[in-house]
Amino acid sequence: xxxxxxxxxxxxxxxxxxxxxxxxxxxxxxxxxIEPGEFVTLLGPSGCGKTTILRMVAGxxxxxxxxxxxxxxxxxxxxxxxxxxxxxxxxxxxxPHLNVFENVAYGLKIKKMKSDDIRAKVMNILAxxxxxxxxxxxxxxxxxxxxxRVALARALVMEPxxxxxxxxxxxxxxKLRIHMRREIRKIQRQFGITSIYVTHDQAEAMSxxxxxxxxxxxxxxxxGTPKEIYATPASQFVADFIGTxxxxxxxxxxxxxGEAEIETLGTRFRVKTGLSLQPGDAVKLIVRPExxxxxxxxxxxAEIASSxxxxxxxxxxxxxxxxxxxxxxxxxxxxxxFDAGEKVFLGIxxxxxxxxx
Ligand code: ATP
Numbered sequence: 001x002x003x004x005x006x007x008x009x010x011x012x013x014x015x016x017x018x019x020x021x022x023x024x025x026x027x028x029x030x031x032x033x034i035e036p037g038e039f040v041t042l043l044g045p046s047g048c049g050k051t052t053i054l055r056m057v058a059g060x061x062x063x064x065x066x067x068x069x070x071x072x073x074x075x076x077x078x079x080x081x082x083x084x085x086x087x088x089x090x091x092x093x094x095x096p097h098l099n100v101f102e103n104v105a106y107g108l109k110i111k112k113m114k115s116d117d118i119r120a121k122v123m124n125i126l127a128x129x130x131x132x133x134x135x136x137x138x139x140x141x142x143x144x145x146x147x148x149r150v151a152l153a154r155a156l157v158m159e160p161x162x163x164x165x166x167x168x169x170x171x172x173x174x175k176l177r178i179h180m181r182r183e184i185r186k187i188q189r190q191f192g193i194t195s196i197y198v199t200h201d202q203a204e205a206m207s208x209x210x211x212x213x214x215x216x217x218x219x220x221x222x223x224g225t226p227k228e229i230y231a232t233p234a235s236q237f238v239a240d241f242i243g244t245x246x247x248x249x250x251x252x253x254x255x256x257x258g259e260a261e262i263e264t265l266g267t268r269f270r271v272k273t274g275l276s277l278q279p280g281d282a283v284k285l286i287v288r289p290e291x292x293x294x295x296x297x298x299x300x301x302a303e304i305a306s307s308x309x310x311x312x313x314x315x316x317x318x319x320x321x322x323x324x325x326x327x328x329x330x331x332x333x334x335x336x337x338f339d340a341g342e343k344v345f346l347g348i349x350x351x352x353x354x355x356x357x
Pocket of ligand 1: 016017018025026044045046047048050051052053200
């Protein structure tokens with residue numbers, strides 16, 4: 001395996017000619033660096049530009065502006081086969097007339113490797129992805145998950161410095177998708193191979209990534225670990241896109257020294273924040289459903305609108321100070337539960353308070 005390499009893109013821009021000659025800016029001045037061995041996800045809604053970035057790193061698309069660097073070397077003018085990357089596609093893109101072995105061996109044959117060496121390498125990789133006994137099958141004799149493993153094996157066998165994944169699990173059923181997330185991550189760790197993974201599935205991004213890059217309309221909204229992105233989203237877009245968030249309208253009363261006092265839900269909170277704010281500014285308090293506790297005695301008055309037992313958690317909708325909030329009690333067996341119509345009080349964990357503009 002070649003040593004894994006860093007990937008950087010600097011001020012990357014891609015414009016396409018859209019319908020009627022109108023210019024579409026798919027990627028708008030994006031800069032980021034992915035460290036050697038890191039698993040990074042590009043996450044965002046359809047059309048936000050994530051696939052276009054991946055394709056520019058691979059060399060399938062030329063940037064309109066900016067640079068792509070792999071292992072510190074500018075690769076803008078290199079063809080895909082000279083970039084030390086391999087791509088795993090959503091559609092698998094297997095050769096239908098070749099069997100599993102031949103599909104995986106294809107790239108090595110092109111490289112004119114000796115056939116004994118090819119056999120050893122291919123069988124080794126097939127064992128790794130759990131397909132040792134299927135070398136003679138043709139792709140149409142395989143399930144979707146097995147086909148995707150062949151596609152993964154075909155990429156890995158080339159021993160690239162960087163693996164690129166373009167929504168590789170989208171065509172699989174939900175259960176297999178979850179299984180394959182773990183498999184891909186396990187193999188990626190084993191090889192220590194730098195990986196860029198494109199998905200619009202936030203659970204996939206959360207469960208697999210060292211860092212997530214959240215994109216919207218061709219620009220980066222936030223870069224962070226899954227925990228950072230969940231706990232301290234940088235914008236309403238990120239808060240809404242990752243997990244469930246109550247976004248409660250609030251007014252800034254005072255601010256300074258990395259803190260703000262805000263008024264919301266008829267009460268006042270002190271919140272740590274990096275935002276630059278003025279008294280009177282409107283902000284949103286981001287409250288995750290599990291950050292709220294309910295009680296009968298003290299806190300912000302609220303009324304339960306619905307209460308549903310979901311097995312491992314209790315799901316509440318309630319109204320407080322004219323706002324509708326979604327609340328989850330993740331340990332209902334050990335807490336008092338409340339019914340629709342009941343008056344309660346809510347408390348928000350102080351260390352879970354976070355505001356966005
Ligand atoms: P998806 O999840 O739907 O693939 P994405 O975030 O990967 O979305 P891109 O495929 O990168 O988005 O596309 C970004 C924008 O660029 C979209 O508006 C898309 O329509 C446009 N686009 C992409 N490729 C082309 C092309 N070859 N010609 C014209 N426009 C394009």
